Amino acid sequence: MEAKKLDIWVIVIAILMYGVVNLFILLPKEHYFENMIMLSLIFAIGIMSYFSGMVISLGLAAVVIFFYGSYVMYGNVILGNAVESHVYYWMVLLPTVAIITSNIGGQVRGLQAENTKMKQEYADYVTVDASTGLDNVKVFYGVLNQHMGLSRRFDLPLSLMLVNIMYFDDIKGIVGSDRMKDILKTIGGHLVEFTRTEDCSYMLEDGRTFALLLFTNKEGAMIVKERIKENIKQLNVDNSAKAVTIKLELKIGISEYLDREQDVIGFRKSAEKDMEYDV
Template identity: 35%
Template sequence: MKRNQSSLLSDGAFMLWFVISFVSIVFTAADPNHYIFNIVMLNVAFLIAIVTYFTTLTTGLILNIVFIFGYGSYTLYQTVVQGGVVESHNYFWLIMTPVYTLVTWMITLATKRLQDENERLYKKNASLATMDEHTDLKNSRSFQKDATIFMALSTRYNIPLTLLVLKVKYWDELKQMVNEEQMTEMIYDVSKISETSIRMNDSLYMLNSDNPTWGLLLFTDREGANVVIDRLKEKVTLFNTVEFAHKYKIELTLTVGAVEYEAEEIPTPLDFIVQARKQMEYDV
């Protein structure tokens, strides 16, 4: 409902802006005797409107008060001292200049509401997203949900469960050698290598996309995980020769940490990740 109101306010404000601009142009063109004067007044109205757009309504109202006071004093001087006649163009700009300011404020308000709504939806989408946008892998939110279930199954049915956490060694240095597009492609390629190295009932996650960190939940013990680790490193070595060296002109090396689930030592999924990352220190 709020979004619809913001859209209606924005559309209405833009329509009003076109209407009053059209009216001002027609009024200016219809009075050739005061053409220059009306052009100057139109520019003043636009200037106050622009200042209002980039500042606040209060600033715009203050400028309008100054304008009305100055223009009213000028008109009064012409009428009393010089014996002039108050004509339609005098009243027109006293009314239209504040109207320009009001419509500009409506546009600013509608734009701010739409921006706030967009930011809120973006944050909400990010908080609810369960897939990594670059690799289509499950993210850390999915990992926490799945790991909680897998850990419960492991405890209840005495099924071995091991978490592998892997990163690309010297990633920060490698980022300086390739552009952003190639970086995204490298992350995708490593993800595909990881996917082809596990069984169908195992799960692969992108735990951190900024500093690429993958997590693999394996229904196997620590020794079985070593087989997966060897398979991963062999495939990366093969890809370095066949793909990476030619595609990116660099070689990738994986750092892997693995830990088998123990209910007493690993109470939560986050503890599972922490314990696996500690094991990466021994992979040199």
């Protein structure tokens, strides 16, 4: 509905501007300089009204009308000049243009605000990482909390593994953003292959760290870790635009859920701390 209103206002201002320009051409040539100034002022007020509100735009129009009216009155009373018909045209056109352009500006700003709000709401509800196709951090914490509850209730082994790409920024600088997305997708696909169906893989909020929830103890997670590292070593990143071949290296941290009082943040922090010792 708002877009249709904007279309109507744009059509109205286009018709009005067409009429104003044609009127300017048809007006008497002896008032050319005066009319040229008024035409310029109309376009200036139109532009300023587009970026300001109705009150400011009408205020600008009122100021111009005041000075223009004073000029006309001086010519009529002091100099004895007749008030020509074009004076009334400008008096009407000034506030009309101000009202229409301020409405168009308001409609555009309203649509922009609505678009921004919709983008934010969309981002809040997105649960899949665009680069890898894995669930993102919003899903991760919810599932992690559920898995921790299952582990406590049924005494199931649970480990959290964090996988970080070493020299991420350097590699991205060499291969570019698009190629880096392909690399992340490839690594994410391998991580899913190396884990069982009941295990879960995620991409965290920094866009470079993967998280795996494994129903196994730390010894079992270490086996998965070695399998991942050996397989990733075989992946070479070749940038065809530059004569550079890069071997991917990963830092992996593992934390087993042993402290039953630990929350999801604490569980993640323990895995991040373990990652610091992986060389």
